[in-house]
Amino acid sequence: MTVSAPRKPQVLLDALAATIVGQRPSLEALLASLIAGGHVLLEGPPGLAKTLACRALASAVGGSFKRIQFTPDLLPSDIVGTRVFDQRAGEFTTVLGPIFANIVLADEVNRAPAKVQSALLEGMQERQVTIGPQTFPLPDPFVVTATMNPLDSEGTYALPLAQMDRFLVKILVDYPSSDEEGRILDRFGGETPALPADVVSIDDILRWRHEARTVHVEPRLKRYVVDLVGATRVKHDYVDRGASPRATLAIAALARARALVAGRDFALPDDVRAVAPAVLRHRLAFNYRTLTDKVDPETIVAGIIAAVPTP
């Protein structure tokens, strides 16, 4: 009988990095979110492997994966499922929708109208779906990775702030460096390489989640997290509304997950600082002056974070 050592999160990160060229911060945030049990919003121009990263993650984890392409004519039942009449049995039966998967890719989530987004976001929050008289629990783990393209705003339905808050992080995917682009050409120029398959199991993910919850966060570090989120609520020229306590919880959970990925059982100020922008950027309500003064919201978030003294 052989006993294999428990697999570490770093194994999954390496497998993802072997598929996706560059984008290390995005992959780390994706993995940390998976461990922290949150949903991920990926934003970036088309062609930057957002979808590929989600597919690679799902394939590497070995759980069930479904992709939903959001379009303006999508209906809530296309996501959660519906009840159909079975003529042979003479009764209604329930057909479950694509939301019933461990990893759900909601591609271009802002292309569907609000009621469809709500159907997805309700499932994200409640982790269960009600179809007709029956309520169905969603599988565990259940992670939604949604993508958004910031360039084509025509025909899109912007997610309200309250719904954006359901996403644990918003990851910005940027263009690769020229070196990375050269490697992309080498790797994807010919045959499409196979995705990493079953690198870790669902049980590994659930175990990491448990381990992440036991990562130690010093009281002074907790104070730092509270101060960071509190700093977003201080009167600011460009911010109308700051982040909620949900952001405080999210930063702490992600800092723990990041520490676990780094092989530590304690969190550091660097963990908090690294995850804070992804947690805060979609939770702040920027006012019209950001437009008139042409200020990049990322600069505002970075400025708020940088102004808070570290413990």
Next chain:
Amino acid sequence: MTAEPKSLRVGETLRLRIVAHVDENVLQLDNVTLPDLSGFDSLGDERRCATSGHGSDCVEVMTLSPTEGGDRTIAPTTLDAIDARNGKPSHFATNSVTIHVAGAARPNGVTRALFDDLLKPIAILVIVGAAAYALLWGFVRRKPLPAPPAAPARPVTPATSIDPLTQLIAALARERTHARVLAVRDELRRRVGAREEETLDDLFARRAADDDPAVAGALRAVERAAFVDDSQLDGAIDDALRTLSKWHES
């Protein structure tokens, strides 16, 4: 409503930017009344509305060119709409903007010829004369500067052979507590020039402190001791003391 620039000459261009925020998602704003822009030539007009999670921001940018000089106040732009806060029809208005328009943008043919032929040589003569006078005046008035007063002798303090960090490390070795670790960490950070808002990674990125592995090792070990759980504090302090002594030796 803003204008950029607010001070210009006749014939130059300015951009008048009118911004309205509405709490609904709209593609365009109706019932907007633009101010009277007589005295300006309109060279362009661009409108767009951007929707986001918290409503729409509509921006109109007009490119204008003043046709006459003087201070000109552009009256507020107004909008008639239902106020979402009370459901009543309301009249909204922006601020007004005052533009200072100086004379012609640059000398035209006749003026320029007059400047080149007559005023330019006179101006050069005046400048050269003033410079020569200043030089002469400075030379005549120049006197040797008095010698600076001798600096008072520094009070002699007894030299200490043990620096504060060494003392703090010794105290940590004696009393292995979180408080002692933090004192060492604070002094170490001060010693390497860490700023208050910097994390360890920030510091390494800024100062490339990783270049000296002994310093980096000491910083990392002390950081670990500062943030580990109490149950692991002893081991972390052992590690920190070891790396600190390695750094001192190096």
